[in-house]
Amino acid sequence: MRSLRRMTRYMRPYRWVLLAGLVTTVLPVAMELVVPRMLQYVVDQGIRSGNWEAIWNGSLVMLVTALVGALATLGQGVSRAQLSQGIAYDLRNELFTHIQRLSFANLDQMQTGQLMTRISSDVDVVRMFLSAGLSLLLRALLMIIGSVIMLTVTDLQLSTIIFIMLAVAAVVIRSILRVAAPLFMVVQQKLAALNTIVQENLAGVQVVKAFVREPYEIERYRQGNEAYMAENIKVGRLMALAMPSLGLITNLGIVAVAWWGGLDTIGGRLSVGELIAFNNYLMIGMAPLLLLSNMLNMVSRAEASSTRILEVLDMEPAIRVAESPHTAEALDGAVRFDQVSFRYEAYAPPEETTPAPAFQGNGAGMRTPAAVNGGPNGNVNGHKDVLAQISFQVKPGQRIALLGATGSGKSTLVNLIPRFYEATHGTIAVDQVDVRQWSPHSLRRHIGMVMQQTVLFSGTVRENIAYGRPDASMEEVIAAAKAAQAHDFIMAMPQGYDSMVEARGANLSGGQKQRIAIARALLVSPGILILDDATSAVDMDTEFKIQEALDAYMRHCTTFIVAQRISSVLNADQIFILDGGQIVAQGTHRELLTTSPIYRDIFRSQFGEESLAHFPLDASQTSHPDRREP
Numbered sequence: 087m088r089s090l091r092r093m094t095r096y097m098r099p100y101r102w103v104l105l106a107g108l109v110t111t112v113l114p115v116a117m118e119l120v121v122p123r124m125l126q127y128v129v130d131q132g133i134r135s136g137n138w139e140a141i142w143n144g145s146l147v148m149l150v151t152a153l154v155g156a157l158a159t160l161g162q163g164v165s166r167a168q169l170s171q172g173i174a175y176d177l178r179n180e181l182f183t184h185i186q187r188l189s190f191a192n193l194d195q196m197q198t199g200q201l202m203t204r205i206s207s208d209v210d211v212v213r214m215f216l217s218a219g220l221s222l223l224l225r226a227l228l229m230i231i232g233s234v235i236m237l238t239v240t241d242l243q244l245s246t247i248i249f250i251m252l253a254v255a256a257v258v259i260r261s262i263l264r265v266a267a268p269l270f271m272v273v274q275q276k277l278a279a280l281n282t283i284v285q286e287n288l289a290g291v292q293v294v295k296a297f298v299r300e301p302y303e304i305e306r307y308r309q310g311n312e313a314y315m316a317e318n319i320k321v322g323r324l325m326a327l328a329m330p331s332l333g334l335i336t337n338l339g340i341v342a343v344a345w346w347g348g349l350d351t352i353g354g355r356l357s358v359g360e361l362i363a364f365n366n367y368l369m370i371g372m373a374p375l376l377l378l379s380n381m382l383n384m385v386s387r388a389e390a391s392s393t394r395i396l397e398v399l400d401m402e403p404a405i406r407v408a409e410s411p412h413t414a415e416a417l418d419g420a421v422r423f424d425q426v427s428f429r430y431e432a433y434a435p436p437e438e439t440t441p442a443p444a445f446q447g448n449g450a451g452m453r454t455p456a457a458v459n460g461g462p463n464g465n466v467n468g469h470k471d472v473l474a475q476i477s478f479q480v481k482p483g484q485r486i487a488l489l490g491a492t493g494s495g496k497s498t499l500v501n502l503i504p505r506f507y508e509a510t511h512g513t514i515a516v517d518q519v520d521v522r523q524w525s526p527h528s529l530r531r532h533i534g535m536v537m538q539q540t541v542l543f544s545g546t547v548r549e550n551i552a553y554g555r556p557d558a559s560m561e562e563v564i565a566a567a568k569a570a571q572a573h574d575f576i577m578a579m580p581q582g583y584d585s586m587v588e589a590r591g592a593n594l595s596g597g598q599k600q601r602i603a604i605a606r607a608l609l610v611s612p613g614i615l616i617l618d619d620a621t622s623a624v625d626m627d628t629e630f631k632i633q634e635a636l637d638a639y640m641r642h643c644t645t646f647i648v649a650q651r652i653s654s655v656l657n658a659d660q661i662f663i664l665d666g667g668q669i670v671a672q673g674t675h676r677e678l679l680t681t682s683p684i685y686r687d688i689f690r691s692q693f694g695e696e697s698l699a700h701f702p703l704d705a706s707q708t709s710h711p712d713r714r715e716p
């Protein structure tokens with residue numbers, strides 16, 4: 087029960103509510119324990135000797151205890167709700183805040199569905215335990231302890247039977263708990279896998295429909311659902327053992343007490359009242375024992391969920407912030423890579439993976455470690471570099487283009503500049519300061535980034551453009567949108583800048599989404615702008631206009647452009663050709679045409695075999711797509 091014990095720290099802010107809960111749990115138990123004693127008094131002192139006063143007094147005490155017990159139980163319900171809801175609220179907030187602090191490398195290790203299950207279902211399991219389980223557990227323990235004390239006081243000799251019975255029950259409970267907690271872990275893992283299937287399916291609904299893979303997805307879900315059900319049944323079977331075992335132990339105890347107690351009463355060692363009181367205490371003590379069998383389920387489930395919540399909270403952000411991090415009001419935009427190598431770490435516990443029907447394709451969205459680490463060097467063990475020994479220097483304001491085959495490491499390289507990942511070897515410096523010394527927030531605030539996959543949030547167009555600078559004026563938003571060639575289509579939308587962007591930008595075309603993403607990056611007035619395939623969905627004419635506007639809008643900004651089309655990089659100050667994680671050629675368009683066979687190959691593949699002979703070497707003459715055609 088280590089994880090549940092660790093969870094108790096979340097009770098600290100609610101210590102007064104906890105105290106109220108404790109008092110209101112103890113009181114009804116104490117009241118219930120008074121009743122058999124009063125019953126003994128009424129029988130022995132009142133009924134047997136015809137003493138009405140004793141009967142009245144005993145009855146009055148029992149009435150008062152019933153009232154106090156009822157009031158306390160009401161208070162207990164209120165404090166229980168406050169405690170459990172409060173802790174669940176704190177846990178959800180802490181989990182979400184912690185996830186925001188995690189870096190790409192951490193998040194690569196967990197599927198979205200896994201995280202969502204932990205923040206929703208696992209927190210709810212803990213909340214239910216705190217709301218119902220904890221007070222019931224406490225009540226059961228108090229009842230057992232209280233009745234054992236009263237049994238001992240009533241008759242020590244007869245109580246021996248109870249001690250033996252409790253010892254046997256304790257062994258049974260402990261054994262069940264030991265087996266149940268890991269089983270509940272598996273249950274939650276299966277639930278998380280199931281949620282991942284739903285999340286991936288909904289996120290990729292267009293792909294599912296386009297490839298007519300609904301039957302596959304239904305089968306995938308059915309299998310995940312079956313695995314979840316099978317684990318639940320396994321747990322159910324184990325829990326089914328608890329009730330009859332504890333019931334049997336209790337009933338054997340009752341029979342033993344009836345036998346020995348009956349003999350003692352006939353023999354005159356015990357009065358009838360004492361035997362009745364003893365039996366009542368026995369019932370009070372043994373009923374919660376049966377209740378405990380039900381609670382074993384709740385406790386084991388809560389332990390498993392606490393472990394899963396703590397696994398996330400214990401995850402150290404892979405990016406460490408320096409003790410006194412470097413910050414700056416603006417960036418000049420100088421970037422230096424010095425012998426930089428990088429590799430992605432292996433990840434994902436195997437049992438957390440999403441089940442996929444045996445025959446089907448690629449496991450639909452679930453990257454296996456081999457696939458993830460099968461980097462440019464074709465390795466499968468996750469220990470080869472995706473980038474190797476990269477060195478270059480970029481002056482402020484330069485435009486750098488990165489070209490290379492898919493998987494050659496272009497995105498990985500630009501992701502190292504804002505420190506999304508930490509270089510495995512070597513040094514990366516921005517404005518002559520090692521990125522490890524930079525405050526990640528300060529560094530990223532001055533880097534405008536347009537990622538390969540455009541992510542927009544539900545909200546208005548304006549809110550999306552101003553995502554990085556919510557305080558930007560309307561004029562600034564429009565200026566950024568104009569530079570990104572987005573203004574015209576935004577104005578053509580029904581509510582202009584106040585038009586709603588649907589979830590994931592569903593009501594916009596790919597090129598429109600990209601242009602909003604570019605405007606969003608421009609609005610932060612970055613010192614470094616990274617465009618990772620940012621215009622892949624935009625036609626060549628619009629791309630040319632964007633580049634022209636960028637020249638005017640971002641005069642002093644260092645720009646990294648990851649591109650597939652040579653036409654996007656003609657005006658770059660330096661073009662890096664990446665191959666297998668290494669820079670294999672470097673220079674301007676003119677230089678590379680003469681020095682780099684790979685560049686010439688790419689050029690030939692995009693403009694045709696005869697193009698090399700005709701293509702003018704002076705990039706300035708080719709800056710418009712119409713004129714660029716050989």
Ligand SMILES: Nc1ncnc2c1ncn2[C@@H]1O[C@H](COP(=O)(O)OP(=O)(O)OP(=O)(O)O)[C@@H](O)[C@H]1O
Pocket residue numbers: 194430431457458459460461462472490491492493494495496497498499538
């Ligand atoms: N998050 C990740 N975890 C593990 N491996 C990754 C991850 N991202 C990329 N890789 C691997 O690193 C290598 C380089 O990928 P990267 O995305 O940098 O290539 P790229 O040149 O940008 O490709 P593309 O042009 O297709 O976008 C690939 O082999 C890829 O499988």
